[in-house]
Amino acid sequence: MARIHVEGWAPDHGASTVVDVALADPEKVDEEVEVAGEWAPIDGADDGVEEVAFVDGVRRVDARLTLDEEDGPVPGLCGSYAVGAVRWDRRLRRSRFDAVSVGRLAVFGSGRIAEVPTAGRRLVYRSESIPDTDPAALLRRFHGAMRTAEATLAEGLSRDGVFVVADGPLNDFSATEKVGYVKSHRVPYLSVERRRVVARLGPGQRTPLFLIGAGGDYPRYSWYLRLAAIPGGHGWSGVARAEVASALSLETARRIADRVTAILPAVASEPHLDARAPQNLVPIGALERELRRRLGDPGVVYRALREATMERTR
Amino acid sequence: MTGRGVGRVLGTQHTNTREFRVVLDEDDYLQLDDLVVVATEVPKEGTVRTYGVVTEVEAVYEGAQYESDTHRIAAEGILPGAKVRSARVAVTRVEPEVWVSVDPGELVARAEGAEREKALYVDEMERPLPVGLGRDGAPVYVDLDFFDGRKGGHMSISGISGVATKTSFALFFLRLLTARGDVVGEAAANLRVLVFNVKGEDLLWLDEPNARFDEEAALAWEKLGVAPTPFPSVSFWAPPRPRSGDVVVPDTGGRLEGVEAFSWTPREFVDEGLLRFLFTDASDARNQLSFVSERVQVQLRRFARDVAGRPGAIVLRDPATEPDGGPVTPHVGERVVVDLAGLIGAIEEFLDPPDGDPDPRWSGRTQVGTISAFLRRLHAAEARLGHLVRAGPSRRIDRRAAQVTVVAIQGLHDLAQRFVVGALLAETFAEKERSGRRLPLTVVVLDELNKYAPREGTSPLKEMLVDIAQRGRSLGVLLVGAQQTASRVAPEVVENAAIRVSGRLDAAEAERAEYGWMLPSTRARARLLKPGTMVLSQPSLPVPLVLEFPFPPWATRKEEVAPGADEDPFEGL
The missing domain is CATH 2.40.30 (Elongation Factor Tu (Ef-tu); domain 3)
Structure with missing residues (x-):
């Protein structure tokens, strides 16, 4: 009889392990790229990398828009997103925010487009259009804009030689040293027997690498790692998944996997301070707060938008 | 900007x-x-x-x-x-x-x-007198109009003892007041200062340079616009040594030269009504002693006659029988009053004659018990300050002799201290009351004000100080009062001080309402102030200022006196 566990994450955030078999990618998973035989936990190894940049983005829908066309209303939305990085200097033991930028985007459906009136000096939205009319599709486009900005920033930093840990799955699969960091587990990548090793991981240990999507558009090496031993936790609590582009050599991927596995437990959050502990890393939590702040006060933005559109119709 | x-x-x-x-x-x-x-x-x-x-x-x-x-x-x-x-x-x-x-x-x-x-509102002050340096090293000013009586008067200095800031600051202020005639203006002319030395002999060296005075301090004095020199014009007065016979020697420890002994003659004692200052204990007012004292005082004035050939001495004769006021030659066996003991003996003859009832003109309807208490008090006073009253040439303190008059009362009993302070304040105040003019100013520096004008009770001395606090401003008598705890001083005295200064305060004291003029942050800091740092409040500024005042160029102890030309070359031989 399996035991029942209460998830450590606050209910609003979902659970860290919502395994949705329906999401299971038809992508082929190669579990034998690093270890062909029986799997055992692998210790991480800190190679003393001097700087780590954590990259993340946040978004907020500022207002739902409607374009009053003669043939009927056209749905739209406008929102703000911010991306940025926390650069952690491990030698100086200091962290700082870097490259924070804010984007504001209006998306309209049905292939229509309109200019959002400028509301205040800083509140300028660029407009885009999608053929769809589904509100979810509008949101996807908006979300995609943020993800692109994140990927661009991560790629730029890693090209400058900074080791990047980006929140969320990888978006750019070029051969640079950047890691996608996935907090929750929605897709069962591993076969049932290999999955068992995850529960045996100690903090600072990882599974062997496995290759996802070989031959497809998004090939990457991935592994599970345990950030912390959660008192009263289940086999998967305190476990995160990370991925690197398989355009890197297997050797490099292993080195990065060892490094990330050894370093990340140091920046894992504490359950009493963070509702998504330990997976929500301390620098990323701080970055999200800072980015949200940079979006501006939602009430102020909303009222400014209303005022600007009212003036135009008057 | x-x-x-x-x-x-x-x-x-x-x-x-x-x-x-x-x-x-x-x-x-x-x-x-x-x-x-x-x-x-x-x-x-x-x-x-x-x-x-x-x-x-x-x-x-x-x-x-x-x-x-x-x-x-x-x-x-x-x-x-x-x-x-x-x-x-x-x-x-x-x-x-x-x-x-x-x-x-x-x-x-x-x-x-x-x-x-x-x-700092300096632009609005008509006569800004520098009274110290701010944290930035530039002078901090006080609006003199609020000290010398034009718009306000008096200064109240608080602070715990031992940090030696209260008297030091008072003297520092006096030095600036007397040296910056350019700022003080017409009030500087004939300005007189009366200082009571109540502890140690700190103030008996004001005219001597300080050997420890250094360059840094000199720089600070320069910023204040005053040449760092000792007080140029000081006279020192001390009570005569008790039981020294006919030889009148000032009763001081470290310094004898330049110190004059002071005393009052019986004639002066009677004329100036000094009897009341023998009853300055707060309990005296409660048990009717002041009533007897006032009555006796009146009769003394009526009865006292000068004695021919004995300056300052008196005999008591009934004015009803001898109305002529000139000097008299004592009868054989008549009591000639040459000191306090003699005066008390003469009073006793009226109040408590060995062979009869008290003279009702002297005693009124006072009960016998009160009369005995009055006499007991007189005898006690005689033991403590009898040496301050003696016939002979006048040895009154001459406040015109120098700009600053230092009266050393540290060696006296509390009762005698109160007597001297009362007598001198009464004299000063009466003089100004007669002239009715504000100028020239008289500044009185009095430490341990809580002893002279305590919050509780009433006494002639306290009334005198309250009077000075309330009316002195218009009469040009300005009180620089210092006390450890303002909460123990008569509120009328503290409240009338336009300028309030505080050094380090006891933590509990700082919380009292008397220090409401400080900001909460200043109060918290008042516990930590170093010697030489004060908080100053004045009516022309809505917030108190913290200031530092430099080391004095005058000596405050014998050891600090810089060796000078007048050193005795034969000393120690």
Whole structure:
């Protein structure tokens, strides 16, 4: 009889392990790229990398828009997103925010487009259009804009030689040293027997690498790692998944996997301070707060938008 | 804006007309007591300048949500956080007087030069007298109009003892007052100072240079515009040594030369009504002793006759039988009063004659018990201050002999101290009352004011001091009173002091209502003030200022006296 566990994450955030078999990618998973035989936990190894940049983005829908066309209303939305990085200097033991930028985007459906009136000096939205009319599709486009900005920033930093840990799955699969960091587990990548090793991981240990999507558009090496031993936790609590582009050599991927596995437990959050502990890393939590702040006060933005559109119709 | 920018007005909290906060630039700082200025654009009014003084300085990690985040930011470095330093500013002035709050985000600059003077209202003071240096090393001023009686008068100095700041500051202030005639103006002419030395012999060296005076102190004095020299014109007075017979020697320990002995003759004692100052204990007023004292005083005046050939001595004769007022030759066996003991003996003959009833003209309807208590008190006083009354040539303290008159009463019993203070204050006040003019000014410096004008009870001396506090301002008698605890001094005396100064205070004392003129932050700091640092409040400035005053160029102990030319070359031989 399996035991029942209460998830450590606050209910609003979902659970860290919502395994949705329906999401299971038809992508082929190669579990034998690093270890062909029986799997055992692998210790991480800190190679003393001097700087780590954590990259993340946040978004907020500022207002739902409607374009009053003669043939009927056209749905739209406008929102703000911010991306940025926390650069952690491990030698100086200091962290700082870097490259924070804010984007504001209006998306309209049905292939229509309109200019959002400028509301205040800083509140300028660029407009885009999608053929769809589904509100979810509008949101996807908006979300995609943020993800692109994140990927661009991560790629730029890693090209400058900074080791990047980006929140969320990888978006750019070029051969640079950047890691996608996935907090929750929605897709069962591993076969049932290999999955068992995850529960045996100690903090600072990882599974062997496995290759996802070989031959497809998004090939990457991935592994599970345990950030912390959660008192009263289940086999998967305190476990995160990370991925690197398989355009890197297997050797490099292993080195990065060892490094990330050894370093990340140091920046894992504490359950009493963070509702998504330990997976929500301390620098990323701080970055999200800072980015949200940079979006501006939602009430102020909303009222400014209303005022600007009212003036135009008057 | 003339000063350097140091930061900007904080925007996350409301500013108001009393206080605002400044977020400091990363490469600059503000410390307590710094003066700042902010220019605010006010619609329809134009630029309004707000001046203020820093009352508190704070720092925090921005981005730290939990206390343990401090470790994450400072030690592990995994959490980005920025140190933010800010300063709290109490508004001292708004110019022009448009009472608006400063705008958030406005540039805050140090107030320097003319801006500093504005912040401190120096531009509005007719006679700004420097009374110390601010933390920035520039002079801090007091508006003399509020000391010398034009708009206000008196100074009250508080502070715990042992830190030697109260008397030091009082003297420092006097030195500036007497040296800066250019500022003091007409009030400087014939200014007289009466100082009581109540502890040690600290004040008996005011005319001697201090050997420990150094360059740094000299620099500070230069900023105050005064040449660092001892007091140029001082006379020292001490009571005569008791039981020294006919030889009158001043009763001081370390210093004899230049110190004059003082005493009153029986004639002076009677004429000036000094009897009342023998009953200065707070309990005396309760048991009718003052009533007897007043009656006896009146009769003494009526009965006293000078004795031919004995200056200062008196005999008591009934004016009804001998109305002529000239000097008399004593009858054989008649009691000639040459000292206090003799006077008390003569009073006793009227109040408690060995062979009969008290003379009703002297005793009134007082009960016998009260009369005995009165006489007991007189005898006790004789033992304690009998040596202060003696016939002979007048040895009154001559307050005209020098600009500063130091009266050494530290060796006297409490009762005798109160007697001397009472007698001298009465004399000074009576003199000014007669002239009816404010000028020339007389400044009286009195430490341990709580002994002379205690909060509880009543006594002739306390009434005298309250009178001076209330009316002295218009009569040009200015009290520089010092006390450990203002809460133990008669409120009328403390409240009438326009200028209030405080050194280090006892923590519990600082919380009392008597120090309501301090800001909460100043009160908290009053426990930590170093010697030489004072908090000053004056009516022309809405906030108290913290100032430092330099080391004195005059000696405060015998050991400090700089070896000079008048040193005895044969000393020790």
